[in-house]
Amino acid sequence: MNQTEIVNIFTKKTLALTFVLSAAAMAFAQExxxxxxxxxxxxxxxxxxxxxxxxxxxxxxxxxxxxxxxxxxxxxxxxxxxxxxxxxxxxxxxxxxxxxxxxxxxxxxxxxxxxxxxxxxxxxxEIQGVVITAAATKAYKVELDKKTYDPSQDIVSKGGNLQDVLTNVPSVSVDTDGTVSMRGNTNVRFLINGKPSSLLGVDDGANALQSIPADQIERIEVITNPSSKFEASGTAGILNIILKKDKKLGFNGSVTGSIGYLPRTNLNANLNWRKGNWTWFVNGGGGYQRNESTSRNLTIRKDDISALDPTKAFPFTQYSNQDGKTKREGDNYNLNAGFTHDFSDKTSINFSGMIRSFDNDSKTLNTYNEIVYANPTTYNNILRERNSFGNSKNFATQFDLGLDQKIGDNGQLLAASASYQTNKTDGVNQIVQTSFKDGVLQSTGNSINNVTTNSQTDTFIGKLDYELPIGEQSKFEAGARYDYNKNTYDYFVDQSNNGGTAFTRYDFTSNTVYSENILGIYAQFKSKIGEKFAYQVGLRSETSKIDINFQNYDENGNPKYTPEVNKNYTKLFPSVFLSYDLAKNNQLLLNYSRRINRPRAFSLIPFMSFDDDRNYFRGNPDLNPTYEDSFEFGYNLSKKKFTFNPTIYLKRSEDEQNRYQYVDEAGAVNTIPFNVGTETNYGLDLNGTYDPFSWWKMMLSADLYGYKNTGSYNLFPDNPKTLNDFSGTGFSYRLRFNNTFKPTKNLSVQLQSFYRAGEKTAMNNRKAMYGFDLGASQTIWKGNATIGFNIRDIFNTRKMRNYTNNAQFTREMEMQWQPRQFALSFTYRFKQGEKVDTKPKVKKDINSNTNGDDDQQGPM
Structure with a gap:
């Protein structure tokens, strides 16, 4: 890829959008x-x-x-x-x-x-009448029930996306394939502006994270132990992505464009206009990106297949070596617009709409070299090439309507909101496979499979929140929320051998309809005893009704009888938050909450993907929710030059969901989720900042964590030989160290580094990984513009490596989602000024969550 080609890509994909957004900016500009x-x-x-x-x-x-x-x-x-x-x-x-x-x-x-x-x-x-919000001096801030991260000071992520920002958020980790975890737990609940969002679809993975530009993110709220006011889903916690909605007078905003390698181009704008009782905002943009990933798998089978079927001892795969390389490219566009109108000092209405789309093409080449034994002394050497050519199109929308009504003059507030969301994905993948046995083309050696997937999610959320201040330091809150989700998945596979007539692969073709209804109600009370001790207690009840209709077919295309999965249950979720002020900006925090991890649709249906015929995942209809009790004890010290925030946590899960693997007759590794006993997680989450000089800022994040899991599982209930007792323990840690230097008034340089130690999980022994990122930004034109440059993964070391060793097989895996990348960005800002809120400032106590709730319209 030469420089001319990169420039041509940028020109074709984003030049038109540049003219449109620049024209909008100039139309409002003032001398x-x-x-x-x-x-x-x-x-x-x-x-x-x-x-x-x-x-x-x-x-x-x-x-x-x-x-x-x-x-x-x-x-x-x-x-x-x-x-x-x-x-x-x-x-x-x-x-x-x-x-x-x-x-x-x-x-x-x-x-x-x-x-x-x-x-x-x-x-x-307190100042009454006007509230001025200055730029944050520190990127990381601790509050009673959450921690907030300000990405505006993250130079490395300039011109990037949400995935780039999350890699630098304390207590959060992002794997090379886009999997997000908090304190080692991947059951993270994503919210956008306080609500589940179609912008982060259930099954979009890294594509969804990469479709939200970093320049549109106001802040990220890390809620490791949510209160009863929040929905109970997500045992790891909640990541609330707050998008920009400025409150400055008049017209203001910014436009950011970036270009990088592997080719990545983006153009995004944040535009705001406030006049009288109306506030309008629009954030939008698009981009083009290429990506390359590599993978390697070596599987060696150690057992006799008679462990699964006593009548069969041979054949079985003894040795399988797989090398893969994938190239992806795609466009993504997004638009977020809305308004707020104040009818009076007590009544306001807000409306917003979001649209996101992406169109991705991929090409994957997998080479398999296998040795298959026909008997203990005779074997065949099989070489296969499996090429995949895929396209995936996604279109997601979300519309939100909210009403805020103040009651009386004592601060009572009634907030009602509704949200309707859709997320539709269509995919086509052609898989061309060629097989040789001992150097000779097999009879079905040339096969072509066409895989078609169609999925759609429709979501409705309605909620009502009420706040009642009691005196100067107490508040009662209550509310209700109703969620309806309907997911449909259609999967179709056909095959033709050696140019023959295509026929349907009924063993992989299926149709699934998944629906869930969740009704939640909550009440909580917060207050203070004296000047130093504050508390908040709450209770939430959630009634869940989940229905799954899974339809697959026998070898003749006749529908199989598959019982419908119905799950109905009501559970209570209490929470307690306590804080004690030792001195000014010196605080002890203790909290408890109960959470739930409901199985996703793909984890419940016995569905298998055809994309990789050596690695299958199949759902388990008997899978139950996991319930978790979470305790945290923290200390928060905040001084002018440094902050120190250690948190000790303990989590105990019932019916823990783990994925277990076995090798079938054809040598493919099968993965099935099971509820396995109990799991205890514990650790120390340590975050701190230190500014040794005015030109040097440091931020350190460390997470030391361990786990213990005990239980038993049976891969095949009809075969008692496959019953296994399980007991596992492990300990690991993660480190992240960021340094920001400001050698001149307008120049900033940032060096970020991380180290993730090895970790032994239920089935895998994960190897250590580390990486370094570098960024620089120069402010020009009297502060109205900024030029940024960054390099991600300087030494090209972000590679995920796992090793599995059990009684049946050993497996070594290495995967790199994307190689080293760099980007150059340019940001122009107009109508700069501090944020102004003409409404009276509400007195804030230690328990308040005013900042978050104002932007979220309540986190129900």
């Missing part, structure tokens, strides 16, 4: 001038962190606001005109003057008077 100034007190001393609001007397859309820095200074861009300048600061009187801004320059120092009742050491008063 502005750089204005600076300073806020001082009557002793001419600087006043840090004061809010300065510039209200244009003719055109309110030209108004803006800013926050002073530690030296009481500020700067912003303003259009020329007459302005009312209002200054607000803690322990000072509000001050307003009128001034004409004729052009760029320093407007001098503005003096403000202290409150008459203010004395040194007096209790700080």
């Amino acid at each position: 502005k001038a750089g204005v600076t100034g300073m806020i001082v007190n009557k002793n001419n001393q600087p006043v840090p962190y004061a809010s300065v609001t510039f209200s244009n007397k003719v055109n309110k859309t030209l108004s803006d606001a800013v926050l002073t820095d530690e030296k009481g200074q500020y700067s912003l861009e303003l259009a020329p005109g007459n302005y009312d300048i209002t200054v607000e600061a803690i322990d000072y009187k509000n001050s307003t003057i009128t001034k004409n801004i004729a052009g760029a320059g320093n407007i001098g120092a503005l003096s403000i008077e202290p409150e008459a009742t203010s004395t040194v050491g007096a209790k700080t008063q």
Whole structure:
């Protein structure tokens, strides 16, 4: 791939979108001038962190606001005109003057008077009327019930996607194939703006993560132990992706374009407009990406096949070596738009719509070299080549409507919302296979299979939340939520041998309809005892009704009788959160919650994919949910130069779901999920930041964890010989270390590194893996634009390696999802200024989750 080809790809895929978004930006742009100034007190001393609001007397859309820095200074861009300048600061009187801004320059120092009742050491008063939010000084923040990560300071992910951002979030790990885990557990529940979203489809995997640009993410909330207010699904916890919805006055936004290798091009825009009681936003973009992955498998069988069937001792596969290489390329587009309208101070409505699509092509070449024994002394050498040519198209939509109604004047709030989502995927894959036996083409040596898949998910979510403040420090919350999901999967395979007539492979063709109805209700109460101790207790009830209709066929195409799977159960999920303030920004946290992991549709139906005839996964209709009790004890210390947040956790699961493997007569490895006994997980999750100098910031994340699993399982209930008692233990750790350097005011350099130690799981012994990433960004054009460059996996070491050794076979596997990549990005920002919220600021207690709930419309 030469430079000309990369440029041509970028031009063809994104040039049209560039013109459209740039035209939109220029249409709203205003000629502005750089204005600076300073806020001082009557002793001419600087006043840090004061809010300065510039209200244009003719055109309110030209108004803006800013926050002073530690030296009481500020700067912003303003259009020329007459302005009312209002200054607000803690322990000072509000001050307003009128001034004409004729052009760029320093407007001098503005003096403000202290409150008459203010004395040194007096209790700080809340600012009423205007809330100014400054840029976060640290990328990672700890709150009572969650931790938040700000990707705006993640230079390495500039121009990337959600998968790139998640690789740097503390307590979160992303495997090379896009699998996301928290503290070693892959049962992660994804939310977007507080709701399950069709943008992250159930079965889209890495494609879905790569379709959400990093530039559209406001923050990521890591909720390792969710309260009863959240849905009970996800034993690992919840990752809540908050997309950008700016609240700045007037028109503002940014446009980001990037280009990289292996070819990756992206163009995304975040546009916002606020006027009067209306706030509009639109985030959208698209991109093109190529990817290459490699895999290697070596399977050696050790046992006699009579362990599965006493009548058969031979033939069986003794040795199988597989090498694979896959090339993928595809386009992805997304659009997220909506508005908020305030009918009054007490009533507001919001509406948003999201659309995502991707179109991927793939080409895979697998080479198999196998030795098959006909008897103990005679064997055949079989060589097979299996080429796959696939295409997958996905289209997902989501529409959300919400109503917020304040009741009375004591802070009561009633919030209602509804969401309708669809996710449709169509795939076609042609598999061409050639087989040689001892160098001679076999009678069915040339075969062609056509695999067609169609799946669709329809989702409806309706919920109602109520908040009742009680006094100054207490709050009662209650609500209900109804989820309906219907998933349909159609899978069809045909085959032709040596150019003959195609016939249907009924052993793989199937149709599945999966539906679930979940009704959840909750109530929780939060309060404080004294000034230091806070608590929150809650209880959630969820009633689940799951129905699965699976239809497959016999060798003649006649429908088989497959009993419908029906599961109905009601369970309670309590939660308790406690906190104690040792001192200012020095806190102890203790919490407990009960969670559930419901089996996914593919884990329940006896369906097998034809994509790889040496590795099969088959569902288990008898699979039950896993229930987990989770305990956490944490400490949070936050100082100006460093933060320290260690958390000890313990989780105990009932009916743990594990995947177990065996080799069949043809030598293929089969994987089936089972509920196996109990599992106990424990560990230390340690996160911290340290700023040794103003130009150097460090962030360290470490997770040391272990597990113990006990139980028994039977791969074949009719054969008592296959009953196995199981007992497993393991311990591992993960480290992530990020350094950000700022050698000049406008230049930032970031070096990220991680190490994942080896881990022994129920069936696999995973080898260690490490990697390094590098990023740099340069701000230009008086802060209105940024040029970024990054390299991911500098030493090309992100390779997943597993080793399996059991009584039946040994297996070595190595897989690399994508090789080293680099990207160059350019971001342009217009109408910059601090966020302004003209609504009265709500007094926040230690238990509040106001920031998250405002953007999420409640996490039910």
